[in-house]
Every structure is written in C-alpha cells, then in structure tokens.
Amino acid sequence: MTDLLTPLIVVVGVLGLLIGSFLNVVVYRLPLRESIVSPGSRCPKCGHPVRWWDNLPVVSWLLLRGRCRDCQASISLRYPAVELLTGALFAATAWWAFSTDAVDGVAVLPFLVAVLYLAAISVALGLIDLDTHTLPNRIVGPAYIVAGALLATTSLMSGDIGALVRAAIGAAILFLAYLVMALARPGGMGLGDVKLAGVLGLYLGWLGWGSLAVGGFAAFLLGGLYSIALLALRKANRKSGIPFGPWMLGGAWVGIFAGQPVWDAYLSWVGLAG
Structure with a gap:
C-alpha cells in the first residue's frame, strides 16, 4: 500500500x-x-x-x-x-x-468515502453560510443518512461496533448542546447550526471522545478568533452576527485530523493520562 x-x-x-x-x-x-x-x-x-x-x-x-x-x-x-x-x-x-490507525484493512475504503463526503459538503456548506447565513436542509438532512450508512459499514467491516455507538452519542451530545444554546439565546445560534452539529458529532464521536471534545471546542475557538479580528478591524460590533457554520466545520476538521493527539497531550499535561 x-x-x-x-x-x-x-x-x-x-x-x-x-x-x-x-x-x-x-x-x-x-x-x-x-x-x-x-x-x-x-x-x-x-x-x-x-x-x-x-x-x-x-x-x-x-x-x-x-x-x-x-x-x-x-x-x-x-x-x-x-x-x-x-x-x-x-x-x-x-x-x-x-x-491514521483509526481504521485498517478493507474497512478503510468506506471510511475514506465517508470523510471525502464530509470534505465535499464542508466546502459547500461553508461557502453557502458565508454568502447567505443559511445551512440548507437539502445538504444537511441527507448527510445524516449518508454519513450514518458509511460509518456503520466501516464499523461492521472493522468489527468496531463501539465506534458506531460513540457516533450516535456524539451526534446526540453536539445536537443537544447546540439546541440548548439556540433556545437560550434566540438569534444567536440558528437551527441550521443545530442540525449540522449532529452530523459533525457523528464523525467526531466515531473517531473517539478526544476528537469529539477537541472538535467541539475548536469551533468556538476559531469563531471567537474570527470575531475578535472583525472587532479589531472595526468591520463588526458586539451585536453583529457571524455565520458560525464555517467555524463548526473548521473545528470538526481540527478534531478529525488532530483531535485525539491533542486530547492525549492535554490529559498528559494535566496529569490524567493513563
């Protein structure tokens, strides 16, 4: 290979x-x-x-x-x-x-298709959100089915059913977390963000708890840095809304590519590594 x-x-x-x-x-x-x-x-x-x-x-x-x-x-x-x-x-x-050592053998093929699919919709959703401040259901909705099917196939082929359980839990965690934020501050977080959070939780949860934690946190870090830059350049004020979808997607990719190593390093730093 x-x-x-x-x-x-x-x-x-x-x-x-x-x-x-x-x-x-x-x-x-x-x-x-x-x-x-x-x-x-x-x-x-x-x-x-x-x-x-x-x-x-x-x-x-x-x-x-x-x-x-x-x-x-x-x-x-x-x-x-x-x-x-x-x-x-x-x-x-x-x-x-x-x-990555997350998948090996022939199971890498459906896994590759799954992450390439996420890459494609990440580009589309990120740009559409920047242009229109919307995350179309016509992309987000089918993503649950496509991602779920591909990740389930990967789990079955690799014999790692635990990853599929984590994926479901990860989707639920991020979906509910964003739903609470959307309800707590109407207008601050859109329902499109809530729906997208569930899709991203599927991927991050499937990869591991570290990927889920880092990917979820990275979205707010990236979005916060972007907001600070806009404020510093006086292109926005404290009441200005920003499309959050691109930062959710960017954070998810941080979690995918580097989430587990970053999480392991953090646990080691705080003395919790096993």
Missing part, C-alpha cells in the same frame, strides 16, 4: 478538483432553489453555454485568463479557488485516512 499511496493521493486530489467544479454550481444555485443538474453551466452575462473544454478545473480559468470566451466578462477567482481548496482537502483527507 505504501508504494501506491502517493499515486492514490494524486488521483483523489484530481477527483477533488472535479468535485470542486461541481460544488461551484451547488453553492451558486442551491440558495436560489435552482436545479444543480440542468441547465448546464452558462456565462451569467451573455448566457452562452460553457464548452466542456472551458470547464476543466483551474486549467480552463488559467487558459482563458479569467474571462468568458464569448463576451470577455470576468470570471471570478473564486471558481478556481474553490476547486483548488476541494482538491487540496481531498488529498489531505486521503493521506490522513490511510495514515
């Missing part, structure tokens, strides 16, 4: 670029309640359909110098940036999935 790891990561990274191109469509159309399947991509200014060779991730944008072939309208840098972000996240996720 070691000899195949590098080319596998490259393949997954290229897949991420392609998925990123599709996510650009999702991020733009879903909040408008438009179909993400048809019609095909068109220039928003001249309406001309985008040719397939002009729709290659990153490469086409560079060759076109960021402009529509037909009307020369500017194409936002955000499009290749989303593709590159998704490709990099996919590659990093694949490397981590095959390097």
